[in-house]
Each structure stands twice: as C-alpha cells, then as structure tokens.
Amino acid sequence: MTIDIEILQYLHYHPLANRAEIMAGLTKAPSDSTMKRLLSAAVKEGNIETAGRGPATKYKLTPQAHVTMPLDLATYFNKDIDEREVQESFNFDLIRDVLPRVEIFTKGGTFCIVCCTKGV
Numbered sequence: 001m002t003i004d005i006e007i008l009q010y011l012h013y014h015p016l017a018n019r020a021e022i023m024a025g026l027t028k029a030p031s032d033s034t035m036k037r038l039l040s041a042a043v044k045e046g047n048i049e050t051a052g053r054g055p056a057t058k059y060k061l062t063p064q065a066h067v068t069m070p071l072d073l074a075t076y077f078n079k080d081i082d083e084r085e086v087q088e089s090f091n092f093d094l095i096r097d098v099l100p101r102v103e104i105f106t107k108g109g110t111f112c113i114v115c116c117t118k119g120v
Helices: 003-013 019-025 032-045 063-068 073-078 092-101 107-118
Strands: 048-051 058-061
Touching: 003 019, 003 032, 003 048, 003 058, 019 032, 032 048, 058 063, 063 092
Parallel strands: none
Antiparallel strands: 048 058
C-alpha cells in the first residue's frame, strides 16, 4: 500500500485529523516536510479537504475520495472479526448527499455512455 492510500484510509476512519495525528497513525511516517507535500498534493487532486488554517488545519476526505478511493482489504481482514468497523445499516446519506457531488465517470467515459445510449 502506498503512503498516499494509507493517508486516505487513515482519514476515512479519523476525519478532521491534523497533520501530527495523521503522521502518528501511519505505519512508516515520512518527514514533516514530505507530509506537508503529500497532503498538499492530495488537496490539489481533490481527495482531501482542509478546515482551518496554519497549525490548526484539519484534514478530511472529499466526497469524491469516499466513493473512489482504493480499499486495502488485507488491512480489513487482518483484524479480528470483532475489531472490524462494519456499517450496520444502509447509508442513505450516500444517495442524498454524497453521490450528487461525485463524478463517477471521466468526461470521456460519460461521452461514450451518452453516445452508446443514443445509438451514435
């Protein structure tokens, strides 16, 4: 698993974490300057949102990242069945709040779907 994915997975389970908390939660934390670059790149890519400024900056996943981020199944299944975080009911917020703000297909993929449905 890359460090980028590990950061996204940490934020999935610990929304609104600051940089120090994220670094403490990683298996092999990078230097502080590398962590700043990684978080900045993830913000530019649209995977992470920030709240606050300066040392009080908190990070959380964007709706896009919640839906499209890769999952590390090995990490999930390495935990004992009683220790796993399991969603016990359907997430209605996913349909009402998250999916309307997420682009599931690329612009080219959407164009292909439109063309195929119109028989072009």
